[in-house]
Amino acid sequence: MTESDRERIAHKIRATLASEGYTYAGGQIIRPTGEVRMNFVLEGGETLFVALRDKAPGILAECCNAYEEIHAVGMGLIHSATRKLPLKYSEIATADLSPDIIADLKKEHHYYLGAFWGLRVLVAAGFLYKTGAWKMIPAFFGW
Numbered sequence: 537m538t539e540s541d542r543e544r545i546a547h548k549i550r551a552t553l554a555s556e557g558y559t560y561a562g563g564q565i566i567r568p569t570g571e572v573r574m575n576f577v578l579e580g581g582e583t584l585f586v587a588l589r590d591k592a593p594g595i596l597a598e599c600c601n602a603y604e605e606i607h608a609v610g611m612g613l614i615h616s617a618t619r620k621l622p623l624k625y626s627e628i629a630t631a632d633l634s635p636d637i638i639a640d641l642k643k644e645h646h647y648y649l650g651a652f653w654g655l656r657v658l659v660a661a662g663f664l665y666k667t668g669a670w671k672m673i674p675a676f677f678g679w
Contacts, residue, residue, distance in 0.1 A: 546572045546588060558584060600647070607637055608644035612651025620678045622652040 543565070550560055553576050561583075563574035572588040593601075600606050611633075615622055623631055628641045641648055660676040663669070 542570055542572055542588060546574065549586060549588075550574065553584070553586075604640040604644045605647050607640040608647035609651040611637060611641060612648040613655055615648075616652045616655040622649055 546563075546565075554560065558576035558578055561575040561577045563572065565572050570590060572586075574586045576584040576586070578584070600609055612622070623641070625642070625645050628638055628645070631638065631641075633641070656676050660673050663676070664673060
């Protein structure tokens with residue numbers, strides 16, 4: 537798709553969303569890839585993000601591409617090193633964390649758990665490889 541085609545489509549989408557009450561809040565065209573990104577805001581404060589691409593993003597581009605996901609992964613890594621077991625979903629609301637982090641963990645709890653247990657598995661595998669002491673492995677998982 538040529539750049540002019542992409543811009544024409546982006547303008548049509550912008551006009552359509554404007555007719556639905558959305559206000560254009562900014563955007564960009566990434567020239568090397570031709571990707572178009574646009575941000576919109578609805579009168580009540582609801583936001584909408586639109587990305588036009590030639591092909592679907594790869595798995596690495598799709599993982600941790602929002603700040604909520606990054607916060608959840610970061611907290612999972614930190615808690616993996618400082619807690620015996622991860623926070624359960626029901627414990628998040630009462631955790632001693634900022635309201636923003638609590639909201640992010642509630643939304644992306646699967647990223648939190650993946651980072652928590654992923655680091656544990658990595659450390660346990662490294663420990664087993666280096667020492668061969670397989671009887672110590674359950675201690676890495678809180679058993």
